[in-house]
Amino acid sequence: MxxxxxxxxxxxxxxxxxxxxxxxxxxxxxxxxxxxxxxxxxxxxxxxxxxxxxxxxxxxxxxxxxxxxxPPAGEAVLGFDVADVAATVRTVEEAGGTVDTPIEKMSDLGFAVAFVKDPEGHLIEITQKL
The missing domain is CATH 3.10.180.10 (2,3-Dihydroxybiphenyl 1,2-Dioxygenase, domain 1)
Known part of the structure; x- marks a missing residue:
């Protein structure tokens, strides 16, 4: 699990x-x-x-x-570590969110990252350790 x-x-x-x-x-x-x-x-x-x-x-x-x-003060980025960034991106879209920046594997840093937005447009960074 x-x-x-x-x-x-x-x-x-x-x-x-x-x-x-x-x-x-x-x-x-x-x-x-x-x-x-x-x-x-x-x-x-x-x-x-x-x-x-x-x-x-x-x-x-x-x-x-x-x-x-x-950007103006007050805007922030929420970050979540997940087991599967691709599956999480799919779930974001299914739940009404959007992809802001597609998945990028940063092998030299040891993680993959994608930026998504919730239904109201708040930016969320999701990361997966490689």
Whole structure:
């Protein structure tokens, strides 16, 4: 039996990634887990993954577009780790959601990712460990 989906992270768009990471570290005791720059051109993003010492490994990710304006404050990305990203994408569509960015396998990083939207247009990132 496969593991059920797990709420894994929330992403917020920021202009100054260093200042925002420092804020959440100072105020909420978050610690830096990882830094990534992924994508190309207008889709390239830089992100800092912050986590707590609670042991549940849920994360707050501050990220910014490298070549694009930051969306208005208040928009976030919900993230779920799933056992089968392709099956989850199908379920999203069956439940009235849409695919924003098709599945991309990032073998060098060890995961596959897709971005989908719920019926009201909220962005959700779904990931599967490879």
């Amino acid at each position: 496969s593991k059920p989906p797990r709420f894994a992270f929330t992403k917020i768009f920021v202009d100054d990634i260093e200042t925002e990471a420092a804020f959440y570290t100072a105020v909420f005791g978050m610690r830096e887990k990882n830094r990534l720059t992924v994508g190309q051109g207008k889709d390239a993003v830089e992100e800092i993954i912050l986590t707590s010492d609670r042991g549940d490994d849920s994360s707050l990710i501050v990220w910014r577009y490298v070549e694009r304006a930051t």
